Amino acid sequence: MLEQIKETAAWIKAHTQMRPHTAIILGTGLGHLAEEIEIVDEFAYKDIPNFPVSTVEGHSGKLIFGRLGDKNVMALQGRFHYYEGYNMKQVTFPVRVMYELGIKTLFVSNAAGGMNPDFKIGDLMLITDHINFMPEHPLHGPNFPTGPRFPDMHEVYDHKLLDMARSIAKEKGIRTVEGVYLATQGPTYETPAEYKMYHTFGADAVGMSTVPEVIVAHHCGIRTFGISIITDLGIEGQIVEVSHEEVQRAANAVQPLMAEIFREMVHRID
Structure with a gap:
């Protein structure tokens, strides 16, 4: 795997002159932030050696290099999920490549179901911590030299x-x-009993991504910031049927506000 990571990073370096220190992973319905980026180079995932391919609707599947305001950035327009059939090494492969490319700060976003009774659909939740409920840990196996065991x-x-x-x-x-x-493997949305259990565990929102990528970024010494868009509610008495299309619509509606926060943060980073 280490050889593949280095091979992919070398390919990217050979195909772009940009060397950003900031990366952004754009999740479900949030790929429109890419429109804020003045693109210098972009690559379809299928054209990048060893890269997985995103299969989920709403994930464009492009690696972008460009300018967001006055800063150079790298952006993944679409991520990879455990429920697609990838293992955790594949899900977090792009983050390992980021480290090889010199990324210092990672911004992540996702759509999530809110379980906190104070939340409403369309809220932007700043992620303060996480609970890993995935069945496979991204650091399982031989330790990578980027961080401690x-x-x-x-x-x-x-x-x-x-x-x-x-x-x-x-x-x-x-x-x-x-x-x-709280991250689960998916792809099913939660039952009312599961929402209740997760909230009892101390979670405010639940989704199917982000945590594996953040764990690996942390292991690499990459600073991380995350936002969840609350696209549906898992609050007792307010739970209704939800679809992926509805999640996308809810995320798209509030995306400009998230983009404004991300853009300003990237501008202020040293």
Whole structure:
């Protein structure tokens, strides 16, 4: 796997002159942030050696290099999920490649079901912590030399980046909430009993991604910041049937606000 990571990073370096320090992973319904990026180079996942291919509707499947405001960025327009049949090494492969490319800060986004009774559809939840409910751990197996065998996890989501996001949201009058994100394998949405159980565990939102990527980024020493868009509610008495199309619509409706926070944060990063 290490040889494949280095091979992929070498291919990318040979095909773009850009060397950004910031990367963004754009999840379900959130790929439109790519429209904010002045694209210099873009590559379809299928054309990149060793790269998985995104199979989920709403995930374009492109690796983008360009300018977001006054900063160079790398963006994954579409991510990979365990429920697609990939193993965790494949799901987190792009993050390992990011490390080889010199990425220092990673922004992640996702669509999630809200379980906190104070949440409403369309809320932007700043992720303060997570619960890993995936059946396979992304660091299982021989330890990669990017980090220790037993990584400390007390601050997976960078506190300074969280403070920056809070300040920006307040300045711009954007409503944000905060909470713990729980990751399951999917692809089914949760039953009412599962929503109740996860909230009892201490989770405020639940989804099917993000945590494996964040764990590997943390293992690599990459600072991480994440936002969940609350696209449906798993609150007792408010649970209704949900579809992937509805999740996409809810995410698209609030995407400009998330894009504004991301854009300003990228601008302010040293």
